[in-house]
Amino acid sequence: MLNVNKFIDQISPLINNSNPQYSTLNIALGFDDNYAMPAGVAMLSVIKNTPNYNLHFHLFIDNVSDKNIEKFKKLSCSNVSITLYYLNNNFIINPKTLVLHITNVSTCIRFIMPNLLSSITDKLIYLDSDVICLQSLAQIFEYNIEDYIAGVVSDTKDMQQTISKMYHIDSKKYFNAGVLLINTKKWCDENISEKALELINNGNIYKFADQDVLNILLENK
Numbered sequence: 001m002l003n004v005n006k007f008i009d010q011i012s013p014l015i016n017n018s019n020p021q022y023s024t025l026n027i028a029l030g031f032d033d034n035y036a037m038p039a040g041v042a043m044l045s046v047i048k049n050t051p052n053y054n055l056h057f058h059l060f061i062d063n064v065s066d067k068n069i070e071k072f073k074k075l076s077c078s079n080v081s082i083t084l085y086y087l088n089n090n091f092i093i094n095p096k097t098l099v100l101h102i103t104n105v106s107t108c109i110r111f112i113m114p115n116l117l118s119s120i121t122d123k124l125i126y127l128d129s130d131v132i133c134l135q136s137l138a139q140i141f142e143y144n145i146e147d148y149i150a151g152v153v154s155d156t157k158d159m160q161q162t163i164s165k166m167y168h169i170d171s172k173k174y175f176n177a178g179v180l181l182i183n184t185k186k187w188c189d190e191n192i193s194e195k196a197l198e199l200i201n202n203g204n205i206y207k208f209a210d211q212d213v214l215n216i217l218l219e220n221k
Helices: 033-049 066-075 104-117 157-163 184-189 192-199 209-218
Strands: 008-016 024-032 054-062 080-087 123-127 150-154 175-183
Touching: 008 066, 024 033, 024 104, 033 054, 033 066, 054 104, 066 080, 080 104, 104 123, 104 175, 104 184, 104 192, 104 209, 175 184, 175 209, 184 192, 192 209
Parallel strands: 024 054, 024 123, 054 080
Antiparallel strands: 008 080, 123 175, 150 175
């Protein structure tokens, strides 16, 4: 069993507010200092468009400055909590895999989040840091994914056509991993984190890195 805690140096609450009358949505984002500002905008868009829920943001951060961390405190309100997960660089990835020239940490963040948060929630919303929320996230959260590892959104037809020549998967089901609704229990039961870290190091080149790996592992699941 993979010990995902080895990738985290520290877990620190930044804001801890909740309304006892509301249900809680657990939302995860991962980013470095370059994406701290877009992440803040993404979070604000969620807060503005998702009333009547407690919103617990789990931020997996890679070398984010103290100055930028302080800025997240400005998002404080009665229904918002923020927990910081300080990532280290214990991720080891075959460098040939990183054709997009992204870091080991950035590639692997999505792989470990569900394991780390499975004791907190059975259902997790993952958002890329450059996402803007225009409607309530409750609409996503309320989908029943009891029998699935994740709920996903199909990628563009152009992307699916590109992928059709690269992997032995149904390209019409290829999804964009920028927004995911994750069943954390099934994710852990199926050892997706461990399988993903093994797959991305198996010597093959994955043009779109972690997104390709997740599409391969989660096909029809």
